[in-house]
Amino acid sequence: MFSLPQLEAFVAVAEELHFGAAAERLNMTQPPLSRQIQMLEKKLGTQLFGRTSRKVELTAAGATLLPRARQILDMCIKTDLDVRRVSSGEAGAITVGYTAIAGQSALPVMLRRAAEGMPGVSFVLRELVSTDQMDGLVKGSVDIGLLRPIVARPGVVSRPLMQDRLVVALPEGSSLLGNMAAPKGEPLPLGSLDRLPLLMYSTKEARYFHDLVLRLFASAGAHANITQYASQVPALLAFVQAGLGVTLVPASAMAFAPAGVEFHEIDGRHGIQELNRVDLELAWNEETANPAVLRLLRLIETF
Amino acid sequence: MFSLPQLEAFVAVAEELHFGAAAERLNMTQPPLSRQIQMLEKKLGTQLFGRTSRKVELTAAGATLLPRARQILDMCIKTDLDVRRVSSGEAGAITVGYTAIAGQSALPVMLRRAAEGMPGVSFVLRELVSTDQMDGLVKGSVDIGLLRPIVARPGVVSRPLMQDRLVVALPEGSSLLGNMAAPKGEPLPLGSLDRLPLLMYSTKEARYFHDLVLRLFASAGAHANITQYASQVPALLAFVQAGLGVTLVPASAMAFAPAGVEFHEIDGRHGIQELNRVDLELAWNEETANPAVLRLLRLIETF
DNA sequence: ACTCAACAATTCAGTAAAGGTATGAATGTT
């Protein structure tokens, strides 16, 4: 196969149609340039120039090679630049894992600011539960995770990003609460949910919420009568909408609740207020080699 | 700038993710391969692989480089093949110069056979009068000429391709001939055209026809009463159609005559038959370096 | 905790390739 310096030499001679002038342009002397062209011709098995001691002209094969040689050289230069830009973090791609709820709250904010502060960097979005994000962060298939504070795997570090609280979700106008019903929008003590059919987070994919709900119920002295498990907030809200029971969801999930669900703050007395705290964390692999990720982390520090 | 062997080395390592295996695939030993990758990384100013003694993985910069490196290498291979194909005449382009009349007779035949016999070769068509074709053949801007037997310039050689004859073109139903009129389609002695308004080929661009017409008139003892000059047959026929006079055109031009023009063979007695001969030649530059042209010439020899 | 196996990096010597200088050969020009 020919070499890139040979292609450069060829293009220079083809444009100048003069070995001496081409050699000068290439910052070399004429004899080695002649030899390079001869080598190239030998490798391609054909004459590229018709040359006498008075005139140099392209052959048909040379005319075929010229535009292609230019294209190859251009692509090499562009590739060089692209790799440098990616390695400096100026360009690149970041895969973001996020929970369904973060997709409605923290993610859009982060993307908006990143689009301003780091143009040229593109984002690949993957909605994943926290544990799957953690796996992805270890394997490298996820660069940045927006997830719940679950136990971190080795090499993955995180920092708090947002706090939220749980609110009660009820079927609208339901009689589930009986005489303990509260006017729409009023805070509700968790005791009102005692023994009511509770739509619960699954222990595996949504252990963080599962444990938090149980802690809140225990703290309020209420019994959790779990009738159904689901791992995603939208699925739980769909059950509520169907009148199958009540559940607790992050306040930010109210924004995408279906019709037919009403929400109540949780009455914060008796120490419930301190327990009712949902954290969202930003997590990344400590050893990430993606410069765009490092740049994004620095950018996030500023807000 | 990086080199092609470095890109090959990079692609091999990126695909194998193992220096030893990649080295084997490249038919080399592992140490120089490691050095090639190091050189490439140095030239690009960034790590392309994250490597420990147990594991090799692509960095973001490496992942950016991989598809581009493949593309560059593919393009090099394709370029190599294309140049070889052009140099063998298997592919390529041939610029054909042709006169307006040849464009209706010899050219379509030649193109049809060439398309069968030399697929992969494309043709660039340029309608030119014979003298311009001759210039083009010398300069190299025309590879093959379909032209009249004019005086050849040095380096240009030719061979007869087709013979034709001149026929008389008259305005249909004209009274120009007076009592010498012949029934449509009947041969006409040139004497009938004595002193009639004659639409003539220009001396410069169509000297061959100009001289031939004058020879025919002289041989028939008729006086050529030239009233108009033109260099192209279609222009002369338009004048005839307008009733401005008579002219002589190659018989093959009858195929694209406008309505309102009638044709008569020239009466061949008194030695006119031998003079009335229009040659079309195939001409090319003896030193052409275009392999496709050489192949076409060989192909033409066969029919 | 120690040894072993795997694997990339380093060292060193030999060789192939690229560049430079001087010169030759061919072809128009004065």
Place this chain on the structure above:
DNA sequence: AACATTCATACCTTTACTGAATTGTTGAGT
């Protein structure tokens, strides 16, 4: 006919690549 121009060749020096042997490091197994 002498000269200028220009590409090709010969020869030498420097650079860069290659392979063999070796080292260093890191998981895995006992």
